[in-house]
Amino acid sequence: MNWKPILKYTAITLLSVVGFVLLYSLTAYCLSRITVDGEPQSSSDVTIYIQTNGVHTDIVVPIKSEQRDWSKNVLFKNTIAKDSTAQFLGMGWGDKGFYLETPTWADLKASVAFKAATGLSTTAIHVTYFKTITENESCKKINISKKQYRRLIAYIDTSFQKDLNGNFINIKTNANYSKHDAFYEATGNYSLLHTCNTWANNALKSCGQKACLWTPFDTGIFLKY
Structure with a gap:
């Protein structure tokens, strides 16, 4: 057997993969350092937060406010604890396979990774009460106006799939992270170009806050705050 063609194509494939990873990483680094400036702050009516677990960014909002009562759509009863005393709701959008089938990186399946990278999988929203x-290095407070919060509400609302009656669609699963969280069906597709952090970054843009020009990672977002 002539191994030269096989070795040649294997080398080309490996170099292509390495080249893509380097180009992707460099692009992500450069574009995430470019800041999209926030709007001039007219008032500080509503306090929201951005929160990261080191990989994934959530948007945290008050459960009840003049603008929205999220408990009417994201029901307390869909958590294990069913605790209605919570005051804040964290929401993060992401790949459904990662959320439900990958509790640790060791559990990551090649099929899940491939679908997530190529935009072929469905998505979910993970909510936490x-x-x-507490504000710290991984949780930053942002004060916004009522008008800006309404725009953020609209952005988040369109990210939830809804049934014929307009209700958010709860995902029944045993993959909960705690007694105070739940999963919901989401709109859109996850990919290397539109990740969970891209969604959060766009959420900040939607309400006129500082954001990255583009980022697939949480690092760029938190450098702005």
Whole structure:
């Protein structure tokens, strides 16, 4: 057997993969360092937060406010604890396979990774209830106006899939992270160009806050805050 063609194509494939990873990483680094400036702040009516677990960014909002009562759509009863005393709701959009089938990186399946990278999989929104929020290196407070919050509400709302009656669609699963979280069907497709952090970054843009020009990672977002 002539191994030269096989070795040649294997080398080309490996170099292509390495080249793509380097180009992707460099592009992500450069574009995430370019800041999209926030709007001039007219008032500080609503306090929201951005929160990261080191990989994934959530948008945290008050459960009840003049503008929206999220408990009417994201029901307490869909959590294990069913605790209605929570004051804040964290929401993150992402690949459904990662959320439900990958509790640790060791559990990551090649099929899940391939679908997530290529935009072939479905998405979900992970919601977490909090009684209190503590600002620290991984959780930053942002004050916005009522008008800006309405725009953020509209952005998040369109990210949830809805049934014929307009209700958010809860995902029944045992893959919960705690007693105070739940999953919902989401709109859109996850890919290397539109990740969970891209969604959060766009959420900040939607309400006129500082954001990255583009980012697939959480690092760029938190450098702005």
